[in-house]
Amino acid sequence: MSDAPMQAQQPAAGAESEPVLTVRNLRAWYGTMGDPVRAVDGVSIDLRAGETVGLVGESGCGKSTLGRAIMGLLPDGAAVAGEVRYRGRDLVGLPQRDLRSLRGPDLGLVFQEPMTRLDPLVTIEDHFLETLRAHEPDTDTDEMRRRSLAALAGMGIPPTRFKQYPHEFSGGMRQRIMIALALALNPKVVIADEPTTALDVIVEAQILQILADLRRNFDAALLLITHNLGIVAETCDRVAVMYAGQIVEEGPAREVFTEPAHPYTRELLRSTISLSTTGLHHIPGAPPSLVDPPSACRFHPRCPNAMEVCARKDPIEMTPGAEEGRPREGRVLCWLHGPADEIPPGGERPLERGEIALAEEA
């Protein structure tokens, strides 16, 4: 983790105000030949203006799906249920035409692989003009060019390269162009899906700086989806930890990282390699099947602290530390935090199970 000033530590500008986007009990399932894949299975989260929320989890836990479900960009074979409220409207079930008019000026999405996200036959200039024309058709073309160049300049792309083709840019520059495109119309909510995973470390730092500046310059709410905890620690105000399609813990970044409430978060942090790592730690077992997830608490087959109740009753969302009288900001989905009166007698015994079965999936 770098020495860059921890901007994420300051309280976010709009932390106390109304959320810009509220997600309630969102479920996104993919159809298959057999049973559906329950990629997002009951997720609730709020995004506030000027705030950066990190969404972390292993590969295949449903993070990308969540991002796309919010934007309404899931493929035809997927079904979405639940509620996504933006400016008083529920985006779930909104007709594509209405969603399309929101994408750009209200909702923005930055993708993972910048290399393939630009049409190779179209100049950068035309990419911008197309986007602007789609939403503000009455604007004068020169004005559009001016705004596009300004957006690009903000990303460090010189105006001389405005008319070039995508293949003439490096990966890092293409990602910057993608970000400029996503921000061109000043969306209030920006979702960044693994924006730096495909880039090398130095470029990654530049991109992260840009994203961090987003808060100050645009007052947008940013949902940063990644599997890299280091990035989250550097840039995010809050962090949500996702496992098997559900959010198991959420809270201010600093607190979640220094005092993780959920065993999975704790294990994730321990698995992170840093300069002080002496031995490799890993979480035994493999990521669970999203078609047939484990019963009750989905982490129970791999959890070092699992209790009997964890395999029998769905955990209830609690404020961490509430049971002990020291409530912290945030929420956690784990029986370790109670409520004690919901746990049946004997439920607190450690869970008996055989050797944690290795990858049924792999």
Add this chain to the structure above:
Amino acid sequence: MHMPKFAGIRRMAARIQEAKGAPRWILYVGVGIVVFFVILAIFAPLIAPYGFDQVSSDGMRFPKQASPSSDHLFGTTVQSTDVLSRTIWGARTAIEVVVLSVIFSIAIGVPLGLVSGYIGGKLDRGLVLIMDALFAFPYLLLAIVVAFLLTDKLNDFFLSNLFGAGIVTAAVAITVVYIPQYFRVVRNHVISVREEPYVEAARALGAKRRTIIGRYIFYNVIQNVPALATLNAADAILTLAALGFLGYGIQPTEAAEWGYDISRAIDDVGAGIWWTGVFPGMAIVLLVTGFTLVGEGLNDVLNPLIRYRRIRKPKIPAAQGQEAS
């Protein structure tokens, strides 16, 4: 590593069983059509009411250009031949030529592709150059020229005694056109497969070149061939018909050929006589479609990249309670 015999074929059969919906039906319809024509071809003497150049029966000459009737279900031509019979005998001609040419093409193109792809080097480059040039040549032109040059030359060839010189000529002409296709497909596949880990492992264990090509690469590559062969067969019929239409390859006295019949039928258009051309033409369309469906069906079923199954949107039930089921 011991690969069971016919593993490739068994895998193919399994995938056909698994495929659901449209691709399977396409395959079955196509196979049905092809089988129908093969039966016509084999049993032509029994099924066709008359010979392919028969102009009379019981001493009575057939009417000229008679429209379809109970005596002649498909009518007669200007030469007093029975259209139905000629159409059925034409099936035999078509199937014979197609089978011969596909066998020849595979027998030459596939081994060449295997060897060229695996050994590489100058041999490969030379062969690729020749094959590409052949490939670039307008196929019909090539077939015409070859058929033309071979006319009357193959009379002593052993196959000619079995099938007739004209049929063998046509088959050879078509073969020349299609060898590059098999060569190219097989060679490209061999090149991509030859660097696979299991081949490398075999080499490291000291397997002979012949074994590697024969056992490992062959069974893997051979999976591409059936689909290509059926599409090839479809093309071959069209090429044969084109040759017949232009008057090359098969002499009218030797055998009935659909393309030739259509060329004669064009003169009948002015008089409004439609049966002399429509029936042979429909036969061509049907048989070619049959082969194409088999080829497409096989492709759809076997090729996982293109395989696309209709996926239904799942129904998400209302939120569940807290108790685990």
Add this chain to the structure above:
Amino acid sequence: MSRKGSLRTYVLTRLVLAIPTVLILLTMVFLLMRVAPGNPIQVALGGHLSQQEIDRRSAEAGYDKPIPAQYVEYLGDVFTGNLGTTLTDHRTVTSIIVENGSATLELTIAAMLVALVVGLTVGILAGRFRDTPIDLGGRLFGIVVYAAPVFFVGYLLQLLFGSTLHWLPTSGRVGPVTEFELDTTTHLYLIDSLISGNFNAFWDAVTHLILPAVTLGLLVSGVLIRLVRVNLMQTMRGDYVEAARARGVSERRVVLEHAFRNALIPVVTVAGLQFAILLGGAILTEQTFNWPGIGSELVRYLNERDYIAVQGIITVFALAVVLVSLLIDLINAFIDPRVRY
């Protein structure tokens, strides 16, 4: 890196690379013609003239020289534009190209137009509305069109529009009156009639062109449909398409501007390869409709065993194939900026 500069370099390089291909094809033609035993003069005129006369003419034409010498002479002739004179009716192959070639050119251009309109439209519809009845219908259309030999389609069209409905003529390029009257400057009758302001002739030429052009065009469209459909389905799943949707670009624009244009790239290449099919189809179409193009001339000369004519015509075909392939590469470079060196 200016766009014009790199395009120019590409064009030049491509032209230079075409030369070896041309040489190979010419060699192939030469060898093909020498496969038949006896020299062309012997074969064409044997039995019509005395052996002495034949021998004299053969020597004159250079057929007694060793094969390599003949080869060099052949190449030299081709590059100086001397493609020979036919044996049977003493036309220069060059004049055949001009007079009959223009007929074939007119036919193929019209046919390509038909093929593009039909093929692209049906292909886009089938690809866009994949797995719906529209798609199935389009695919079925493509299969049947491919399965019907071009001469059968021509025959059916003749039956329907010529014989039954009497709407369109079924044979020849123009009627006898126009043939007599028309001032042929370019030998492209549509253009010639417009130039000389002869609208009767123009109409005559058009009506004669319709059936053959539709026949040949349908043949090629079958292949185009399948190509466009498959490629469109692929590009519509492309990453940049998803990204464009994420910016709220309309579906129509996404399909036509992004998916379709990218889908065109492989289509353009393969369409070029279809030229070989087009040539074969042209020969058959010309026979079906008595269209006086190079195809029917080739057939005629083949039947008369006029090898020099055949050699000359096939040489032109081979060169045409190379030319078209070159054109295709150039179009590709124009469309796709990644291709240019």
